[in-house]
Amino acid sequence: MAQKIRVLVAKPGLDGHDRGAKVIAAALRDAGMEVIYTGLHQTPEMVVEAALQEDVDVIGLSILSGAHMTVFPRVMSLLNEKGLDNVLLTGGGIIPQKDMDALERMGVGKLFGPGTPTTEIIEYIRSSVAH
């Protein structure tokens, strides 16, 4: 059996909309990936603990609340702390270019703006996850 790409899709923060995250989750499933969807209101600690238990290759976070500059670095440092250095951290939301650049320098993967075609995200994940 070939190895499957496993992706954790989560929606950190307090806002109550997870339609975007669900659309991405379904698209990744349709691309043949195993998607663990954890839903709304996830703290960085919850995200990383779930990623550990599920042994995922990728974490995708949907952040619309503007909290990206706190959430992504926190998840990143927890990942390193727990020895999950191989996990690709990516995501999407309304994130200014200069923040994207800063996060990338911290080791966060590519981040996608609203309305990015799902095919682009799928392609990015496939090419980044070297099995």
Place this chain on the structure above:
Amino acid sequence: MDSRNLKSGKSKELVSKLLEGDRLAAARLISIIEDDSVESSDIVREIFPHTGRAYRIGVTGPPGVGKSTLVDRLTVTLRGEGVTVGIIAVDPTSPFSGGALLGDRVRMTDIGMDDGVFIRSMATRGNLGGLAKTTSDVADVFDAFGKDVILFETVGVGQSELDIVEAADTTVVVLVPESGDSVQAMKAGLMEIADIFVVNKADREGADNAVREIEVILDMTSDQEGWTVPVLKTVAHEGDGVDALRRIIDQHYRYLASKEKLAEKRRKRVRAATVGIVQEKLHSRVWNDPRIEEFLKKRVDEITTGNGTPHSAAEEILHMVGFYNHSECMKGEQ
């Protein structure tokens, strides 16, 4: 050292970390087993001597009835008693894409950060019985990891829930009050597999009716000697009825233990695992041989144009893989 030895050295290290309680090692080992990698059988061999302690509970029923919510609340109750829990939440793989959307964790937020709980979502990966082929092996990882209770959540809708019965000591079937649900369940064969019935969403109308309906059907279909299948009402998201469910599960455990049925369950499980491995090996011995595929193609063409039969072609294939030749059979395994 060749790469195979290197890899099995790595698995050994992971197993000893697992036995020391390393969560990361547990997660990695589960993936290796799920992927059915070459190291998989080495790992199962290593951990097997450390299994046999955990109590295994299956929770099954149609989608949306509240299985994940119930598993969450039941786990909270168990944790209150100091019992550690491993959860395996199985959902079907899409036959079209090979992908899967595993959403059970959404309802398990009460227990996601508890050190005494480990939740793993699993896709069926093409297996039909409601579980993945490797689910029992994954349960063995949790067992060796020291989890006291293993909870399986599986979607049960069709004729094919026998897998869960084999994997679990106690099987809980969950339904909702909506009329017709229980009749549907009877047709689908869910009545025969339940050790305990739960009518969840008892906050909705018709719960008492549903309980009576199920009890009537059970009277006709259930024949477990010495155990009358109880029908409970729960409101999972409120936690109502969950303590009662926990007590009934314990009663069922004591019933199994007193009748030597626990040991019998374990024997059946070991037997099924052994048979599964033999079937798998025989299957791959035949169909991983590139000569066979080529030969088959040729013969199919010949048969459809009037030469030979499927039987004669099958006999030839069995000869080719040494099915009738003892010494050749042995040679292949060395």
